Amino acid sequence: MEQVVVSAPRSRVRYGMLALVFVNVVINYLDRSNLAVAASSLSKDLQLSSVEMGYIFSAFGWTYAILQVPGGLVADRFGPRVLYAFCLITWSLATVFQGFARGFVSLFGLRLATGAFEAPSYPINNRIVTSWFPDNERAAATAMYVSGQFIGLAFLTPVLVTIQYYAGWKGLFFITGLVGLIWGVIWYFLYRDPLEHPGVNQAELEYIEEGGGLFRGQKRGATAAKVWSAANLKLVLSGRTLWGVYLAQFAVNATLWFFLTWFPTYLVKYRGLDFIKSGYLASIPFLAACAGVLLSGFLSDNLVKKGWSVSAARKMPIIVGLILSVSIVGANYTNDTAFIIFFMAFSFFGAGMALISWVFVSLLAPRHLIGLTGGVFNFMGNLASIIVPIVIGYLAKDGDFKPALVFIGALGLVGACSYIFLVGKIERRG
Incomplete structure (x- = not known):
């Protein structure tokens, strides 16, 4: 009698890691x-001008x-496990200390520290997704995971506004920092890479690897020390395709950083809305952004599955x-x-x-330089976090916010x- 071998069902640990x-x-x-929510009250207490607030908004960047x-x-x-835990705990400590800021210099310095400790976060995110998920x-x-920034802010902005209303801007920084400290410990105990996770089975590992997931050869070792070199940096800074993606990311982040910095102040100071009401209204654009990123991601993957070229399927929703x-x-x-x-x-x-x-980092980066390419990509994009808040501060210093919105719209174009x-053409460079 012929024996029937039943293979174990494929585990789905990757979705837990994504969560x-x-x-x-x-x-x-x-x-x-949180600084954007605190800005209108904080600027009054610390007697900061719109230009000074522009620089403080930009300090993180x-x-x-x-x-x-x-x-x-x-x-x-x-490894993402230790590095992310370290980053979460240190940037959360910097957030807590912002509640003790007494003026421009101390607040500017603490925002610099927050940006420094958050710097590896998105390269780590990209590495995790590249390790745990196949191309399709x-x-x-x-x-x-990108939608997390919008879902979180959409639902938590009213909460942040309420916290500040009752606990003040100092209490807002204390509470948000404490949340990050606790989660940093939880992350360390829960996250593992694919080859180290006890819950992942061979079927899931094969599915990820056969689909283009890059989890082998990503362990720490001597080769990692050779990542930094003039030749490697030149490789990720060369070519029209990568520069096109870098420039566009600056434009995308220009809109993002307007909403992360000046948007609540725009509603309260320049449009005269009630502070509590502005907190609820401010959540609507974040929900819309969340819908946009989710629609774009699933649409792009479906177009690939339907036979569209990777180039067209990935670029069309972005354009x-x-x-x-x-x-x-x-x-x-x-x-x-309402309008x-x-x-x-x-x-x-x-x-x-x-x-x-x-997703273009995963598609275009040399296999051994995914983190470096992600770092350059995020550097180019996040120049907007420096430039945009400062430019808006100067454009709006006389009480007219219209030029600032024209500036943001032009960058989108x-x-x-x-x-x-x-x-x-979308193809990996090495």
Whole structure:
């Protein structure tokens, strides 16, 4: 009698690991955006001008952007489990200390520290998704963890506003920092790489690897020390395709950083909305951005499965999203609160669609330089976190916010043109 061999069903541990990354991203953006919620009250207490607030809003980006390449190298050399725990705990401590800030210098310095300790986070996210997911699931997985920044902020912005209302801006920093400290410990005990996780079976490992997942050869070792070299840096800084993606990421992040910094102040100071009411209205664009990034990720993966070229399937949602983001300018032509929020939400929906662009790091990076390429990509994109808040501070210093919205909309158009005219064939560089 012939024996029938029944193979064990494929485990789905990768989804649990993605859920952990999702929470990391929520906390990551909680500690980036809490200053935006605190800004209107904090600026009054510390007597800070709009130009000074522009520099404080940008301080996070100075260290965050500059340290993206080193952060990518660190992500290539050290395991996500220990490195992410370290980052979570240190940036959360910096957040707690912001509650003790007494003026421009101390607050600026602590925002610099927050940006420095968060710098490796997105290169680590990309490495985790590249390790745990095959190519045909990677855009959706990227969309899922990127959506964490919007889902978290959409539902937590009213909570943050309420916390500040009752506990003040100092209490807001204390509470958000404490949440990150606790989660850093939880992450350390729960996360494992594919080859180290006790719950993953051989069927899932084979499925990931056969689909292009890169979890072998990513352990720490002597080769990791050789990642940094002039030749490797030149490789990830060369070529029209990568530069097109880098430039477009700057444009995408320009819209994102407006919402992470000036948006609540825009509603309260420049549009005259009640502080508590603004907290609830501010959540609507974040929900729209979440819908945009999820739609874009699943649409892109489905187009690949239906036979579209990888190039077309990955670029099309991003180009459409960047064009939609230009609609932010429409808020300049209405005084109706409902229409203001509509234009803001529609614009952020488009920017959300474009934020699956992290998938291009997995597609274009040399296999041994995924962390380094991710670091350069995030550095280029996060130059917006330095430039945009400062430029807005100067543009709005006389009480007129309209030029600032035109500036953001124009950058969205530049990003769309970058994908249309600069990004060519999608293929890995080595």
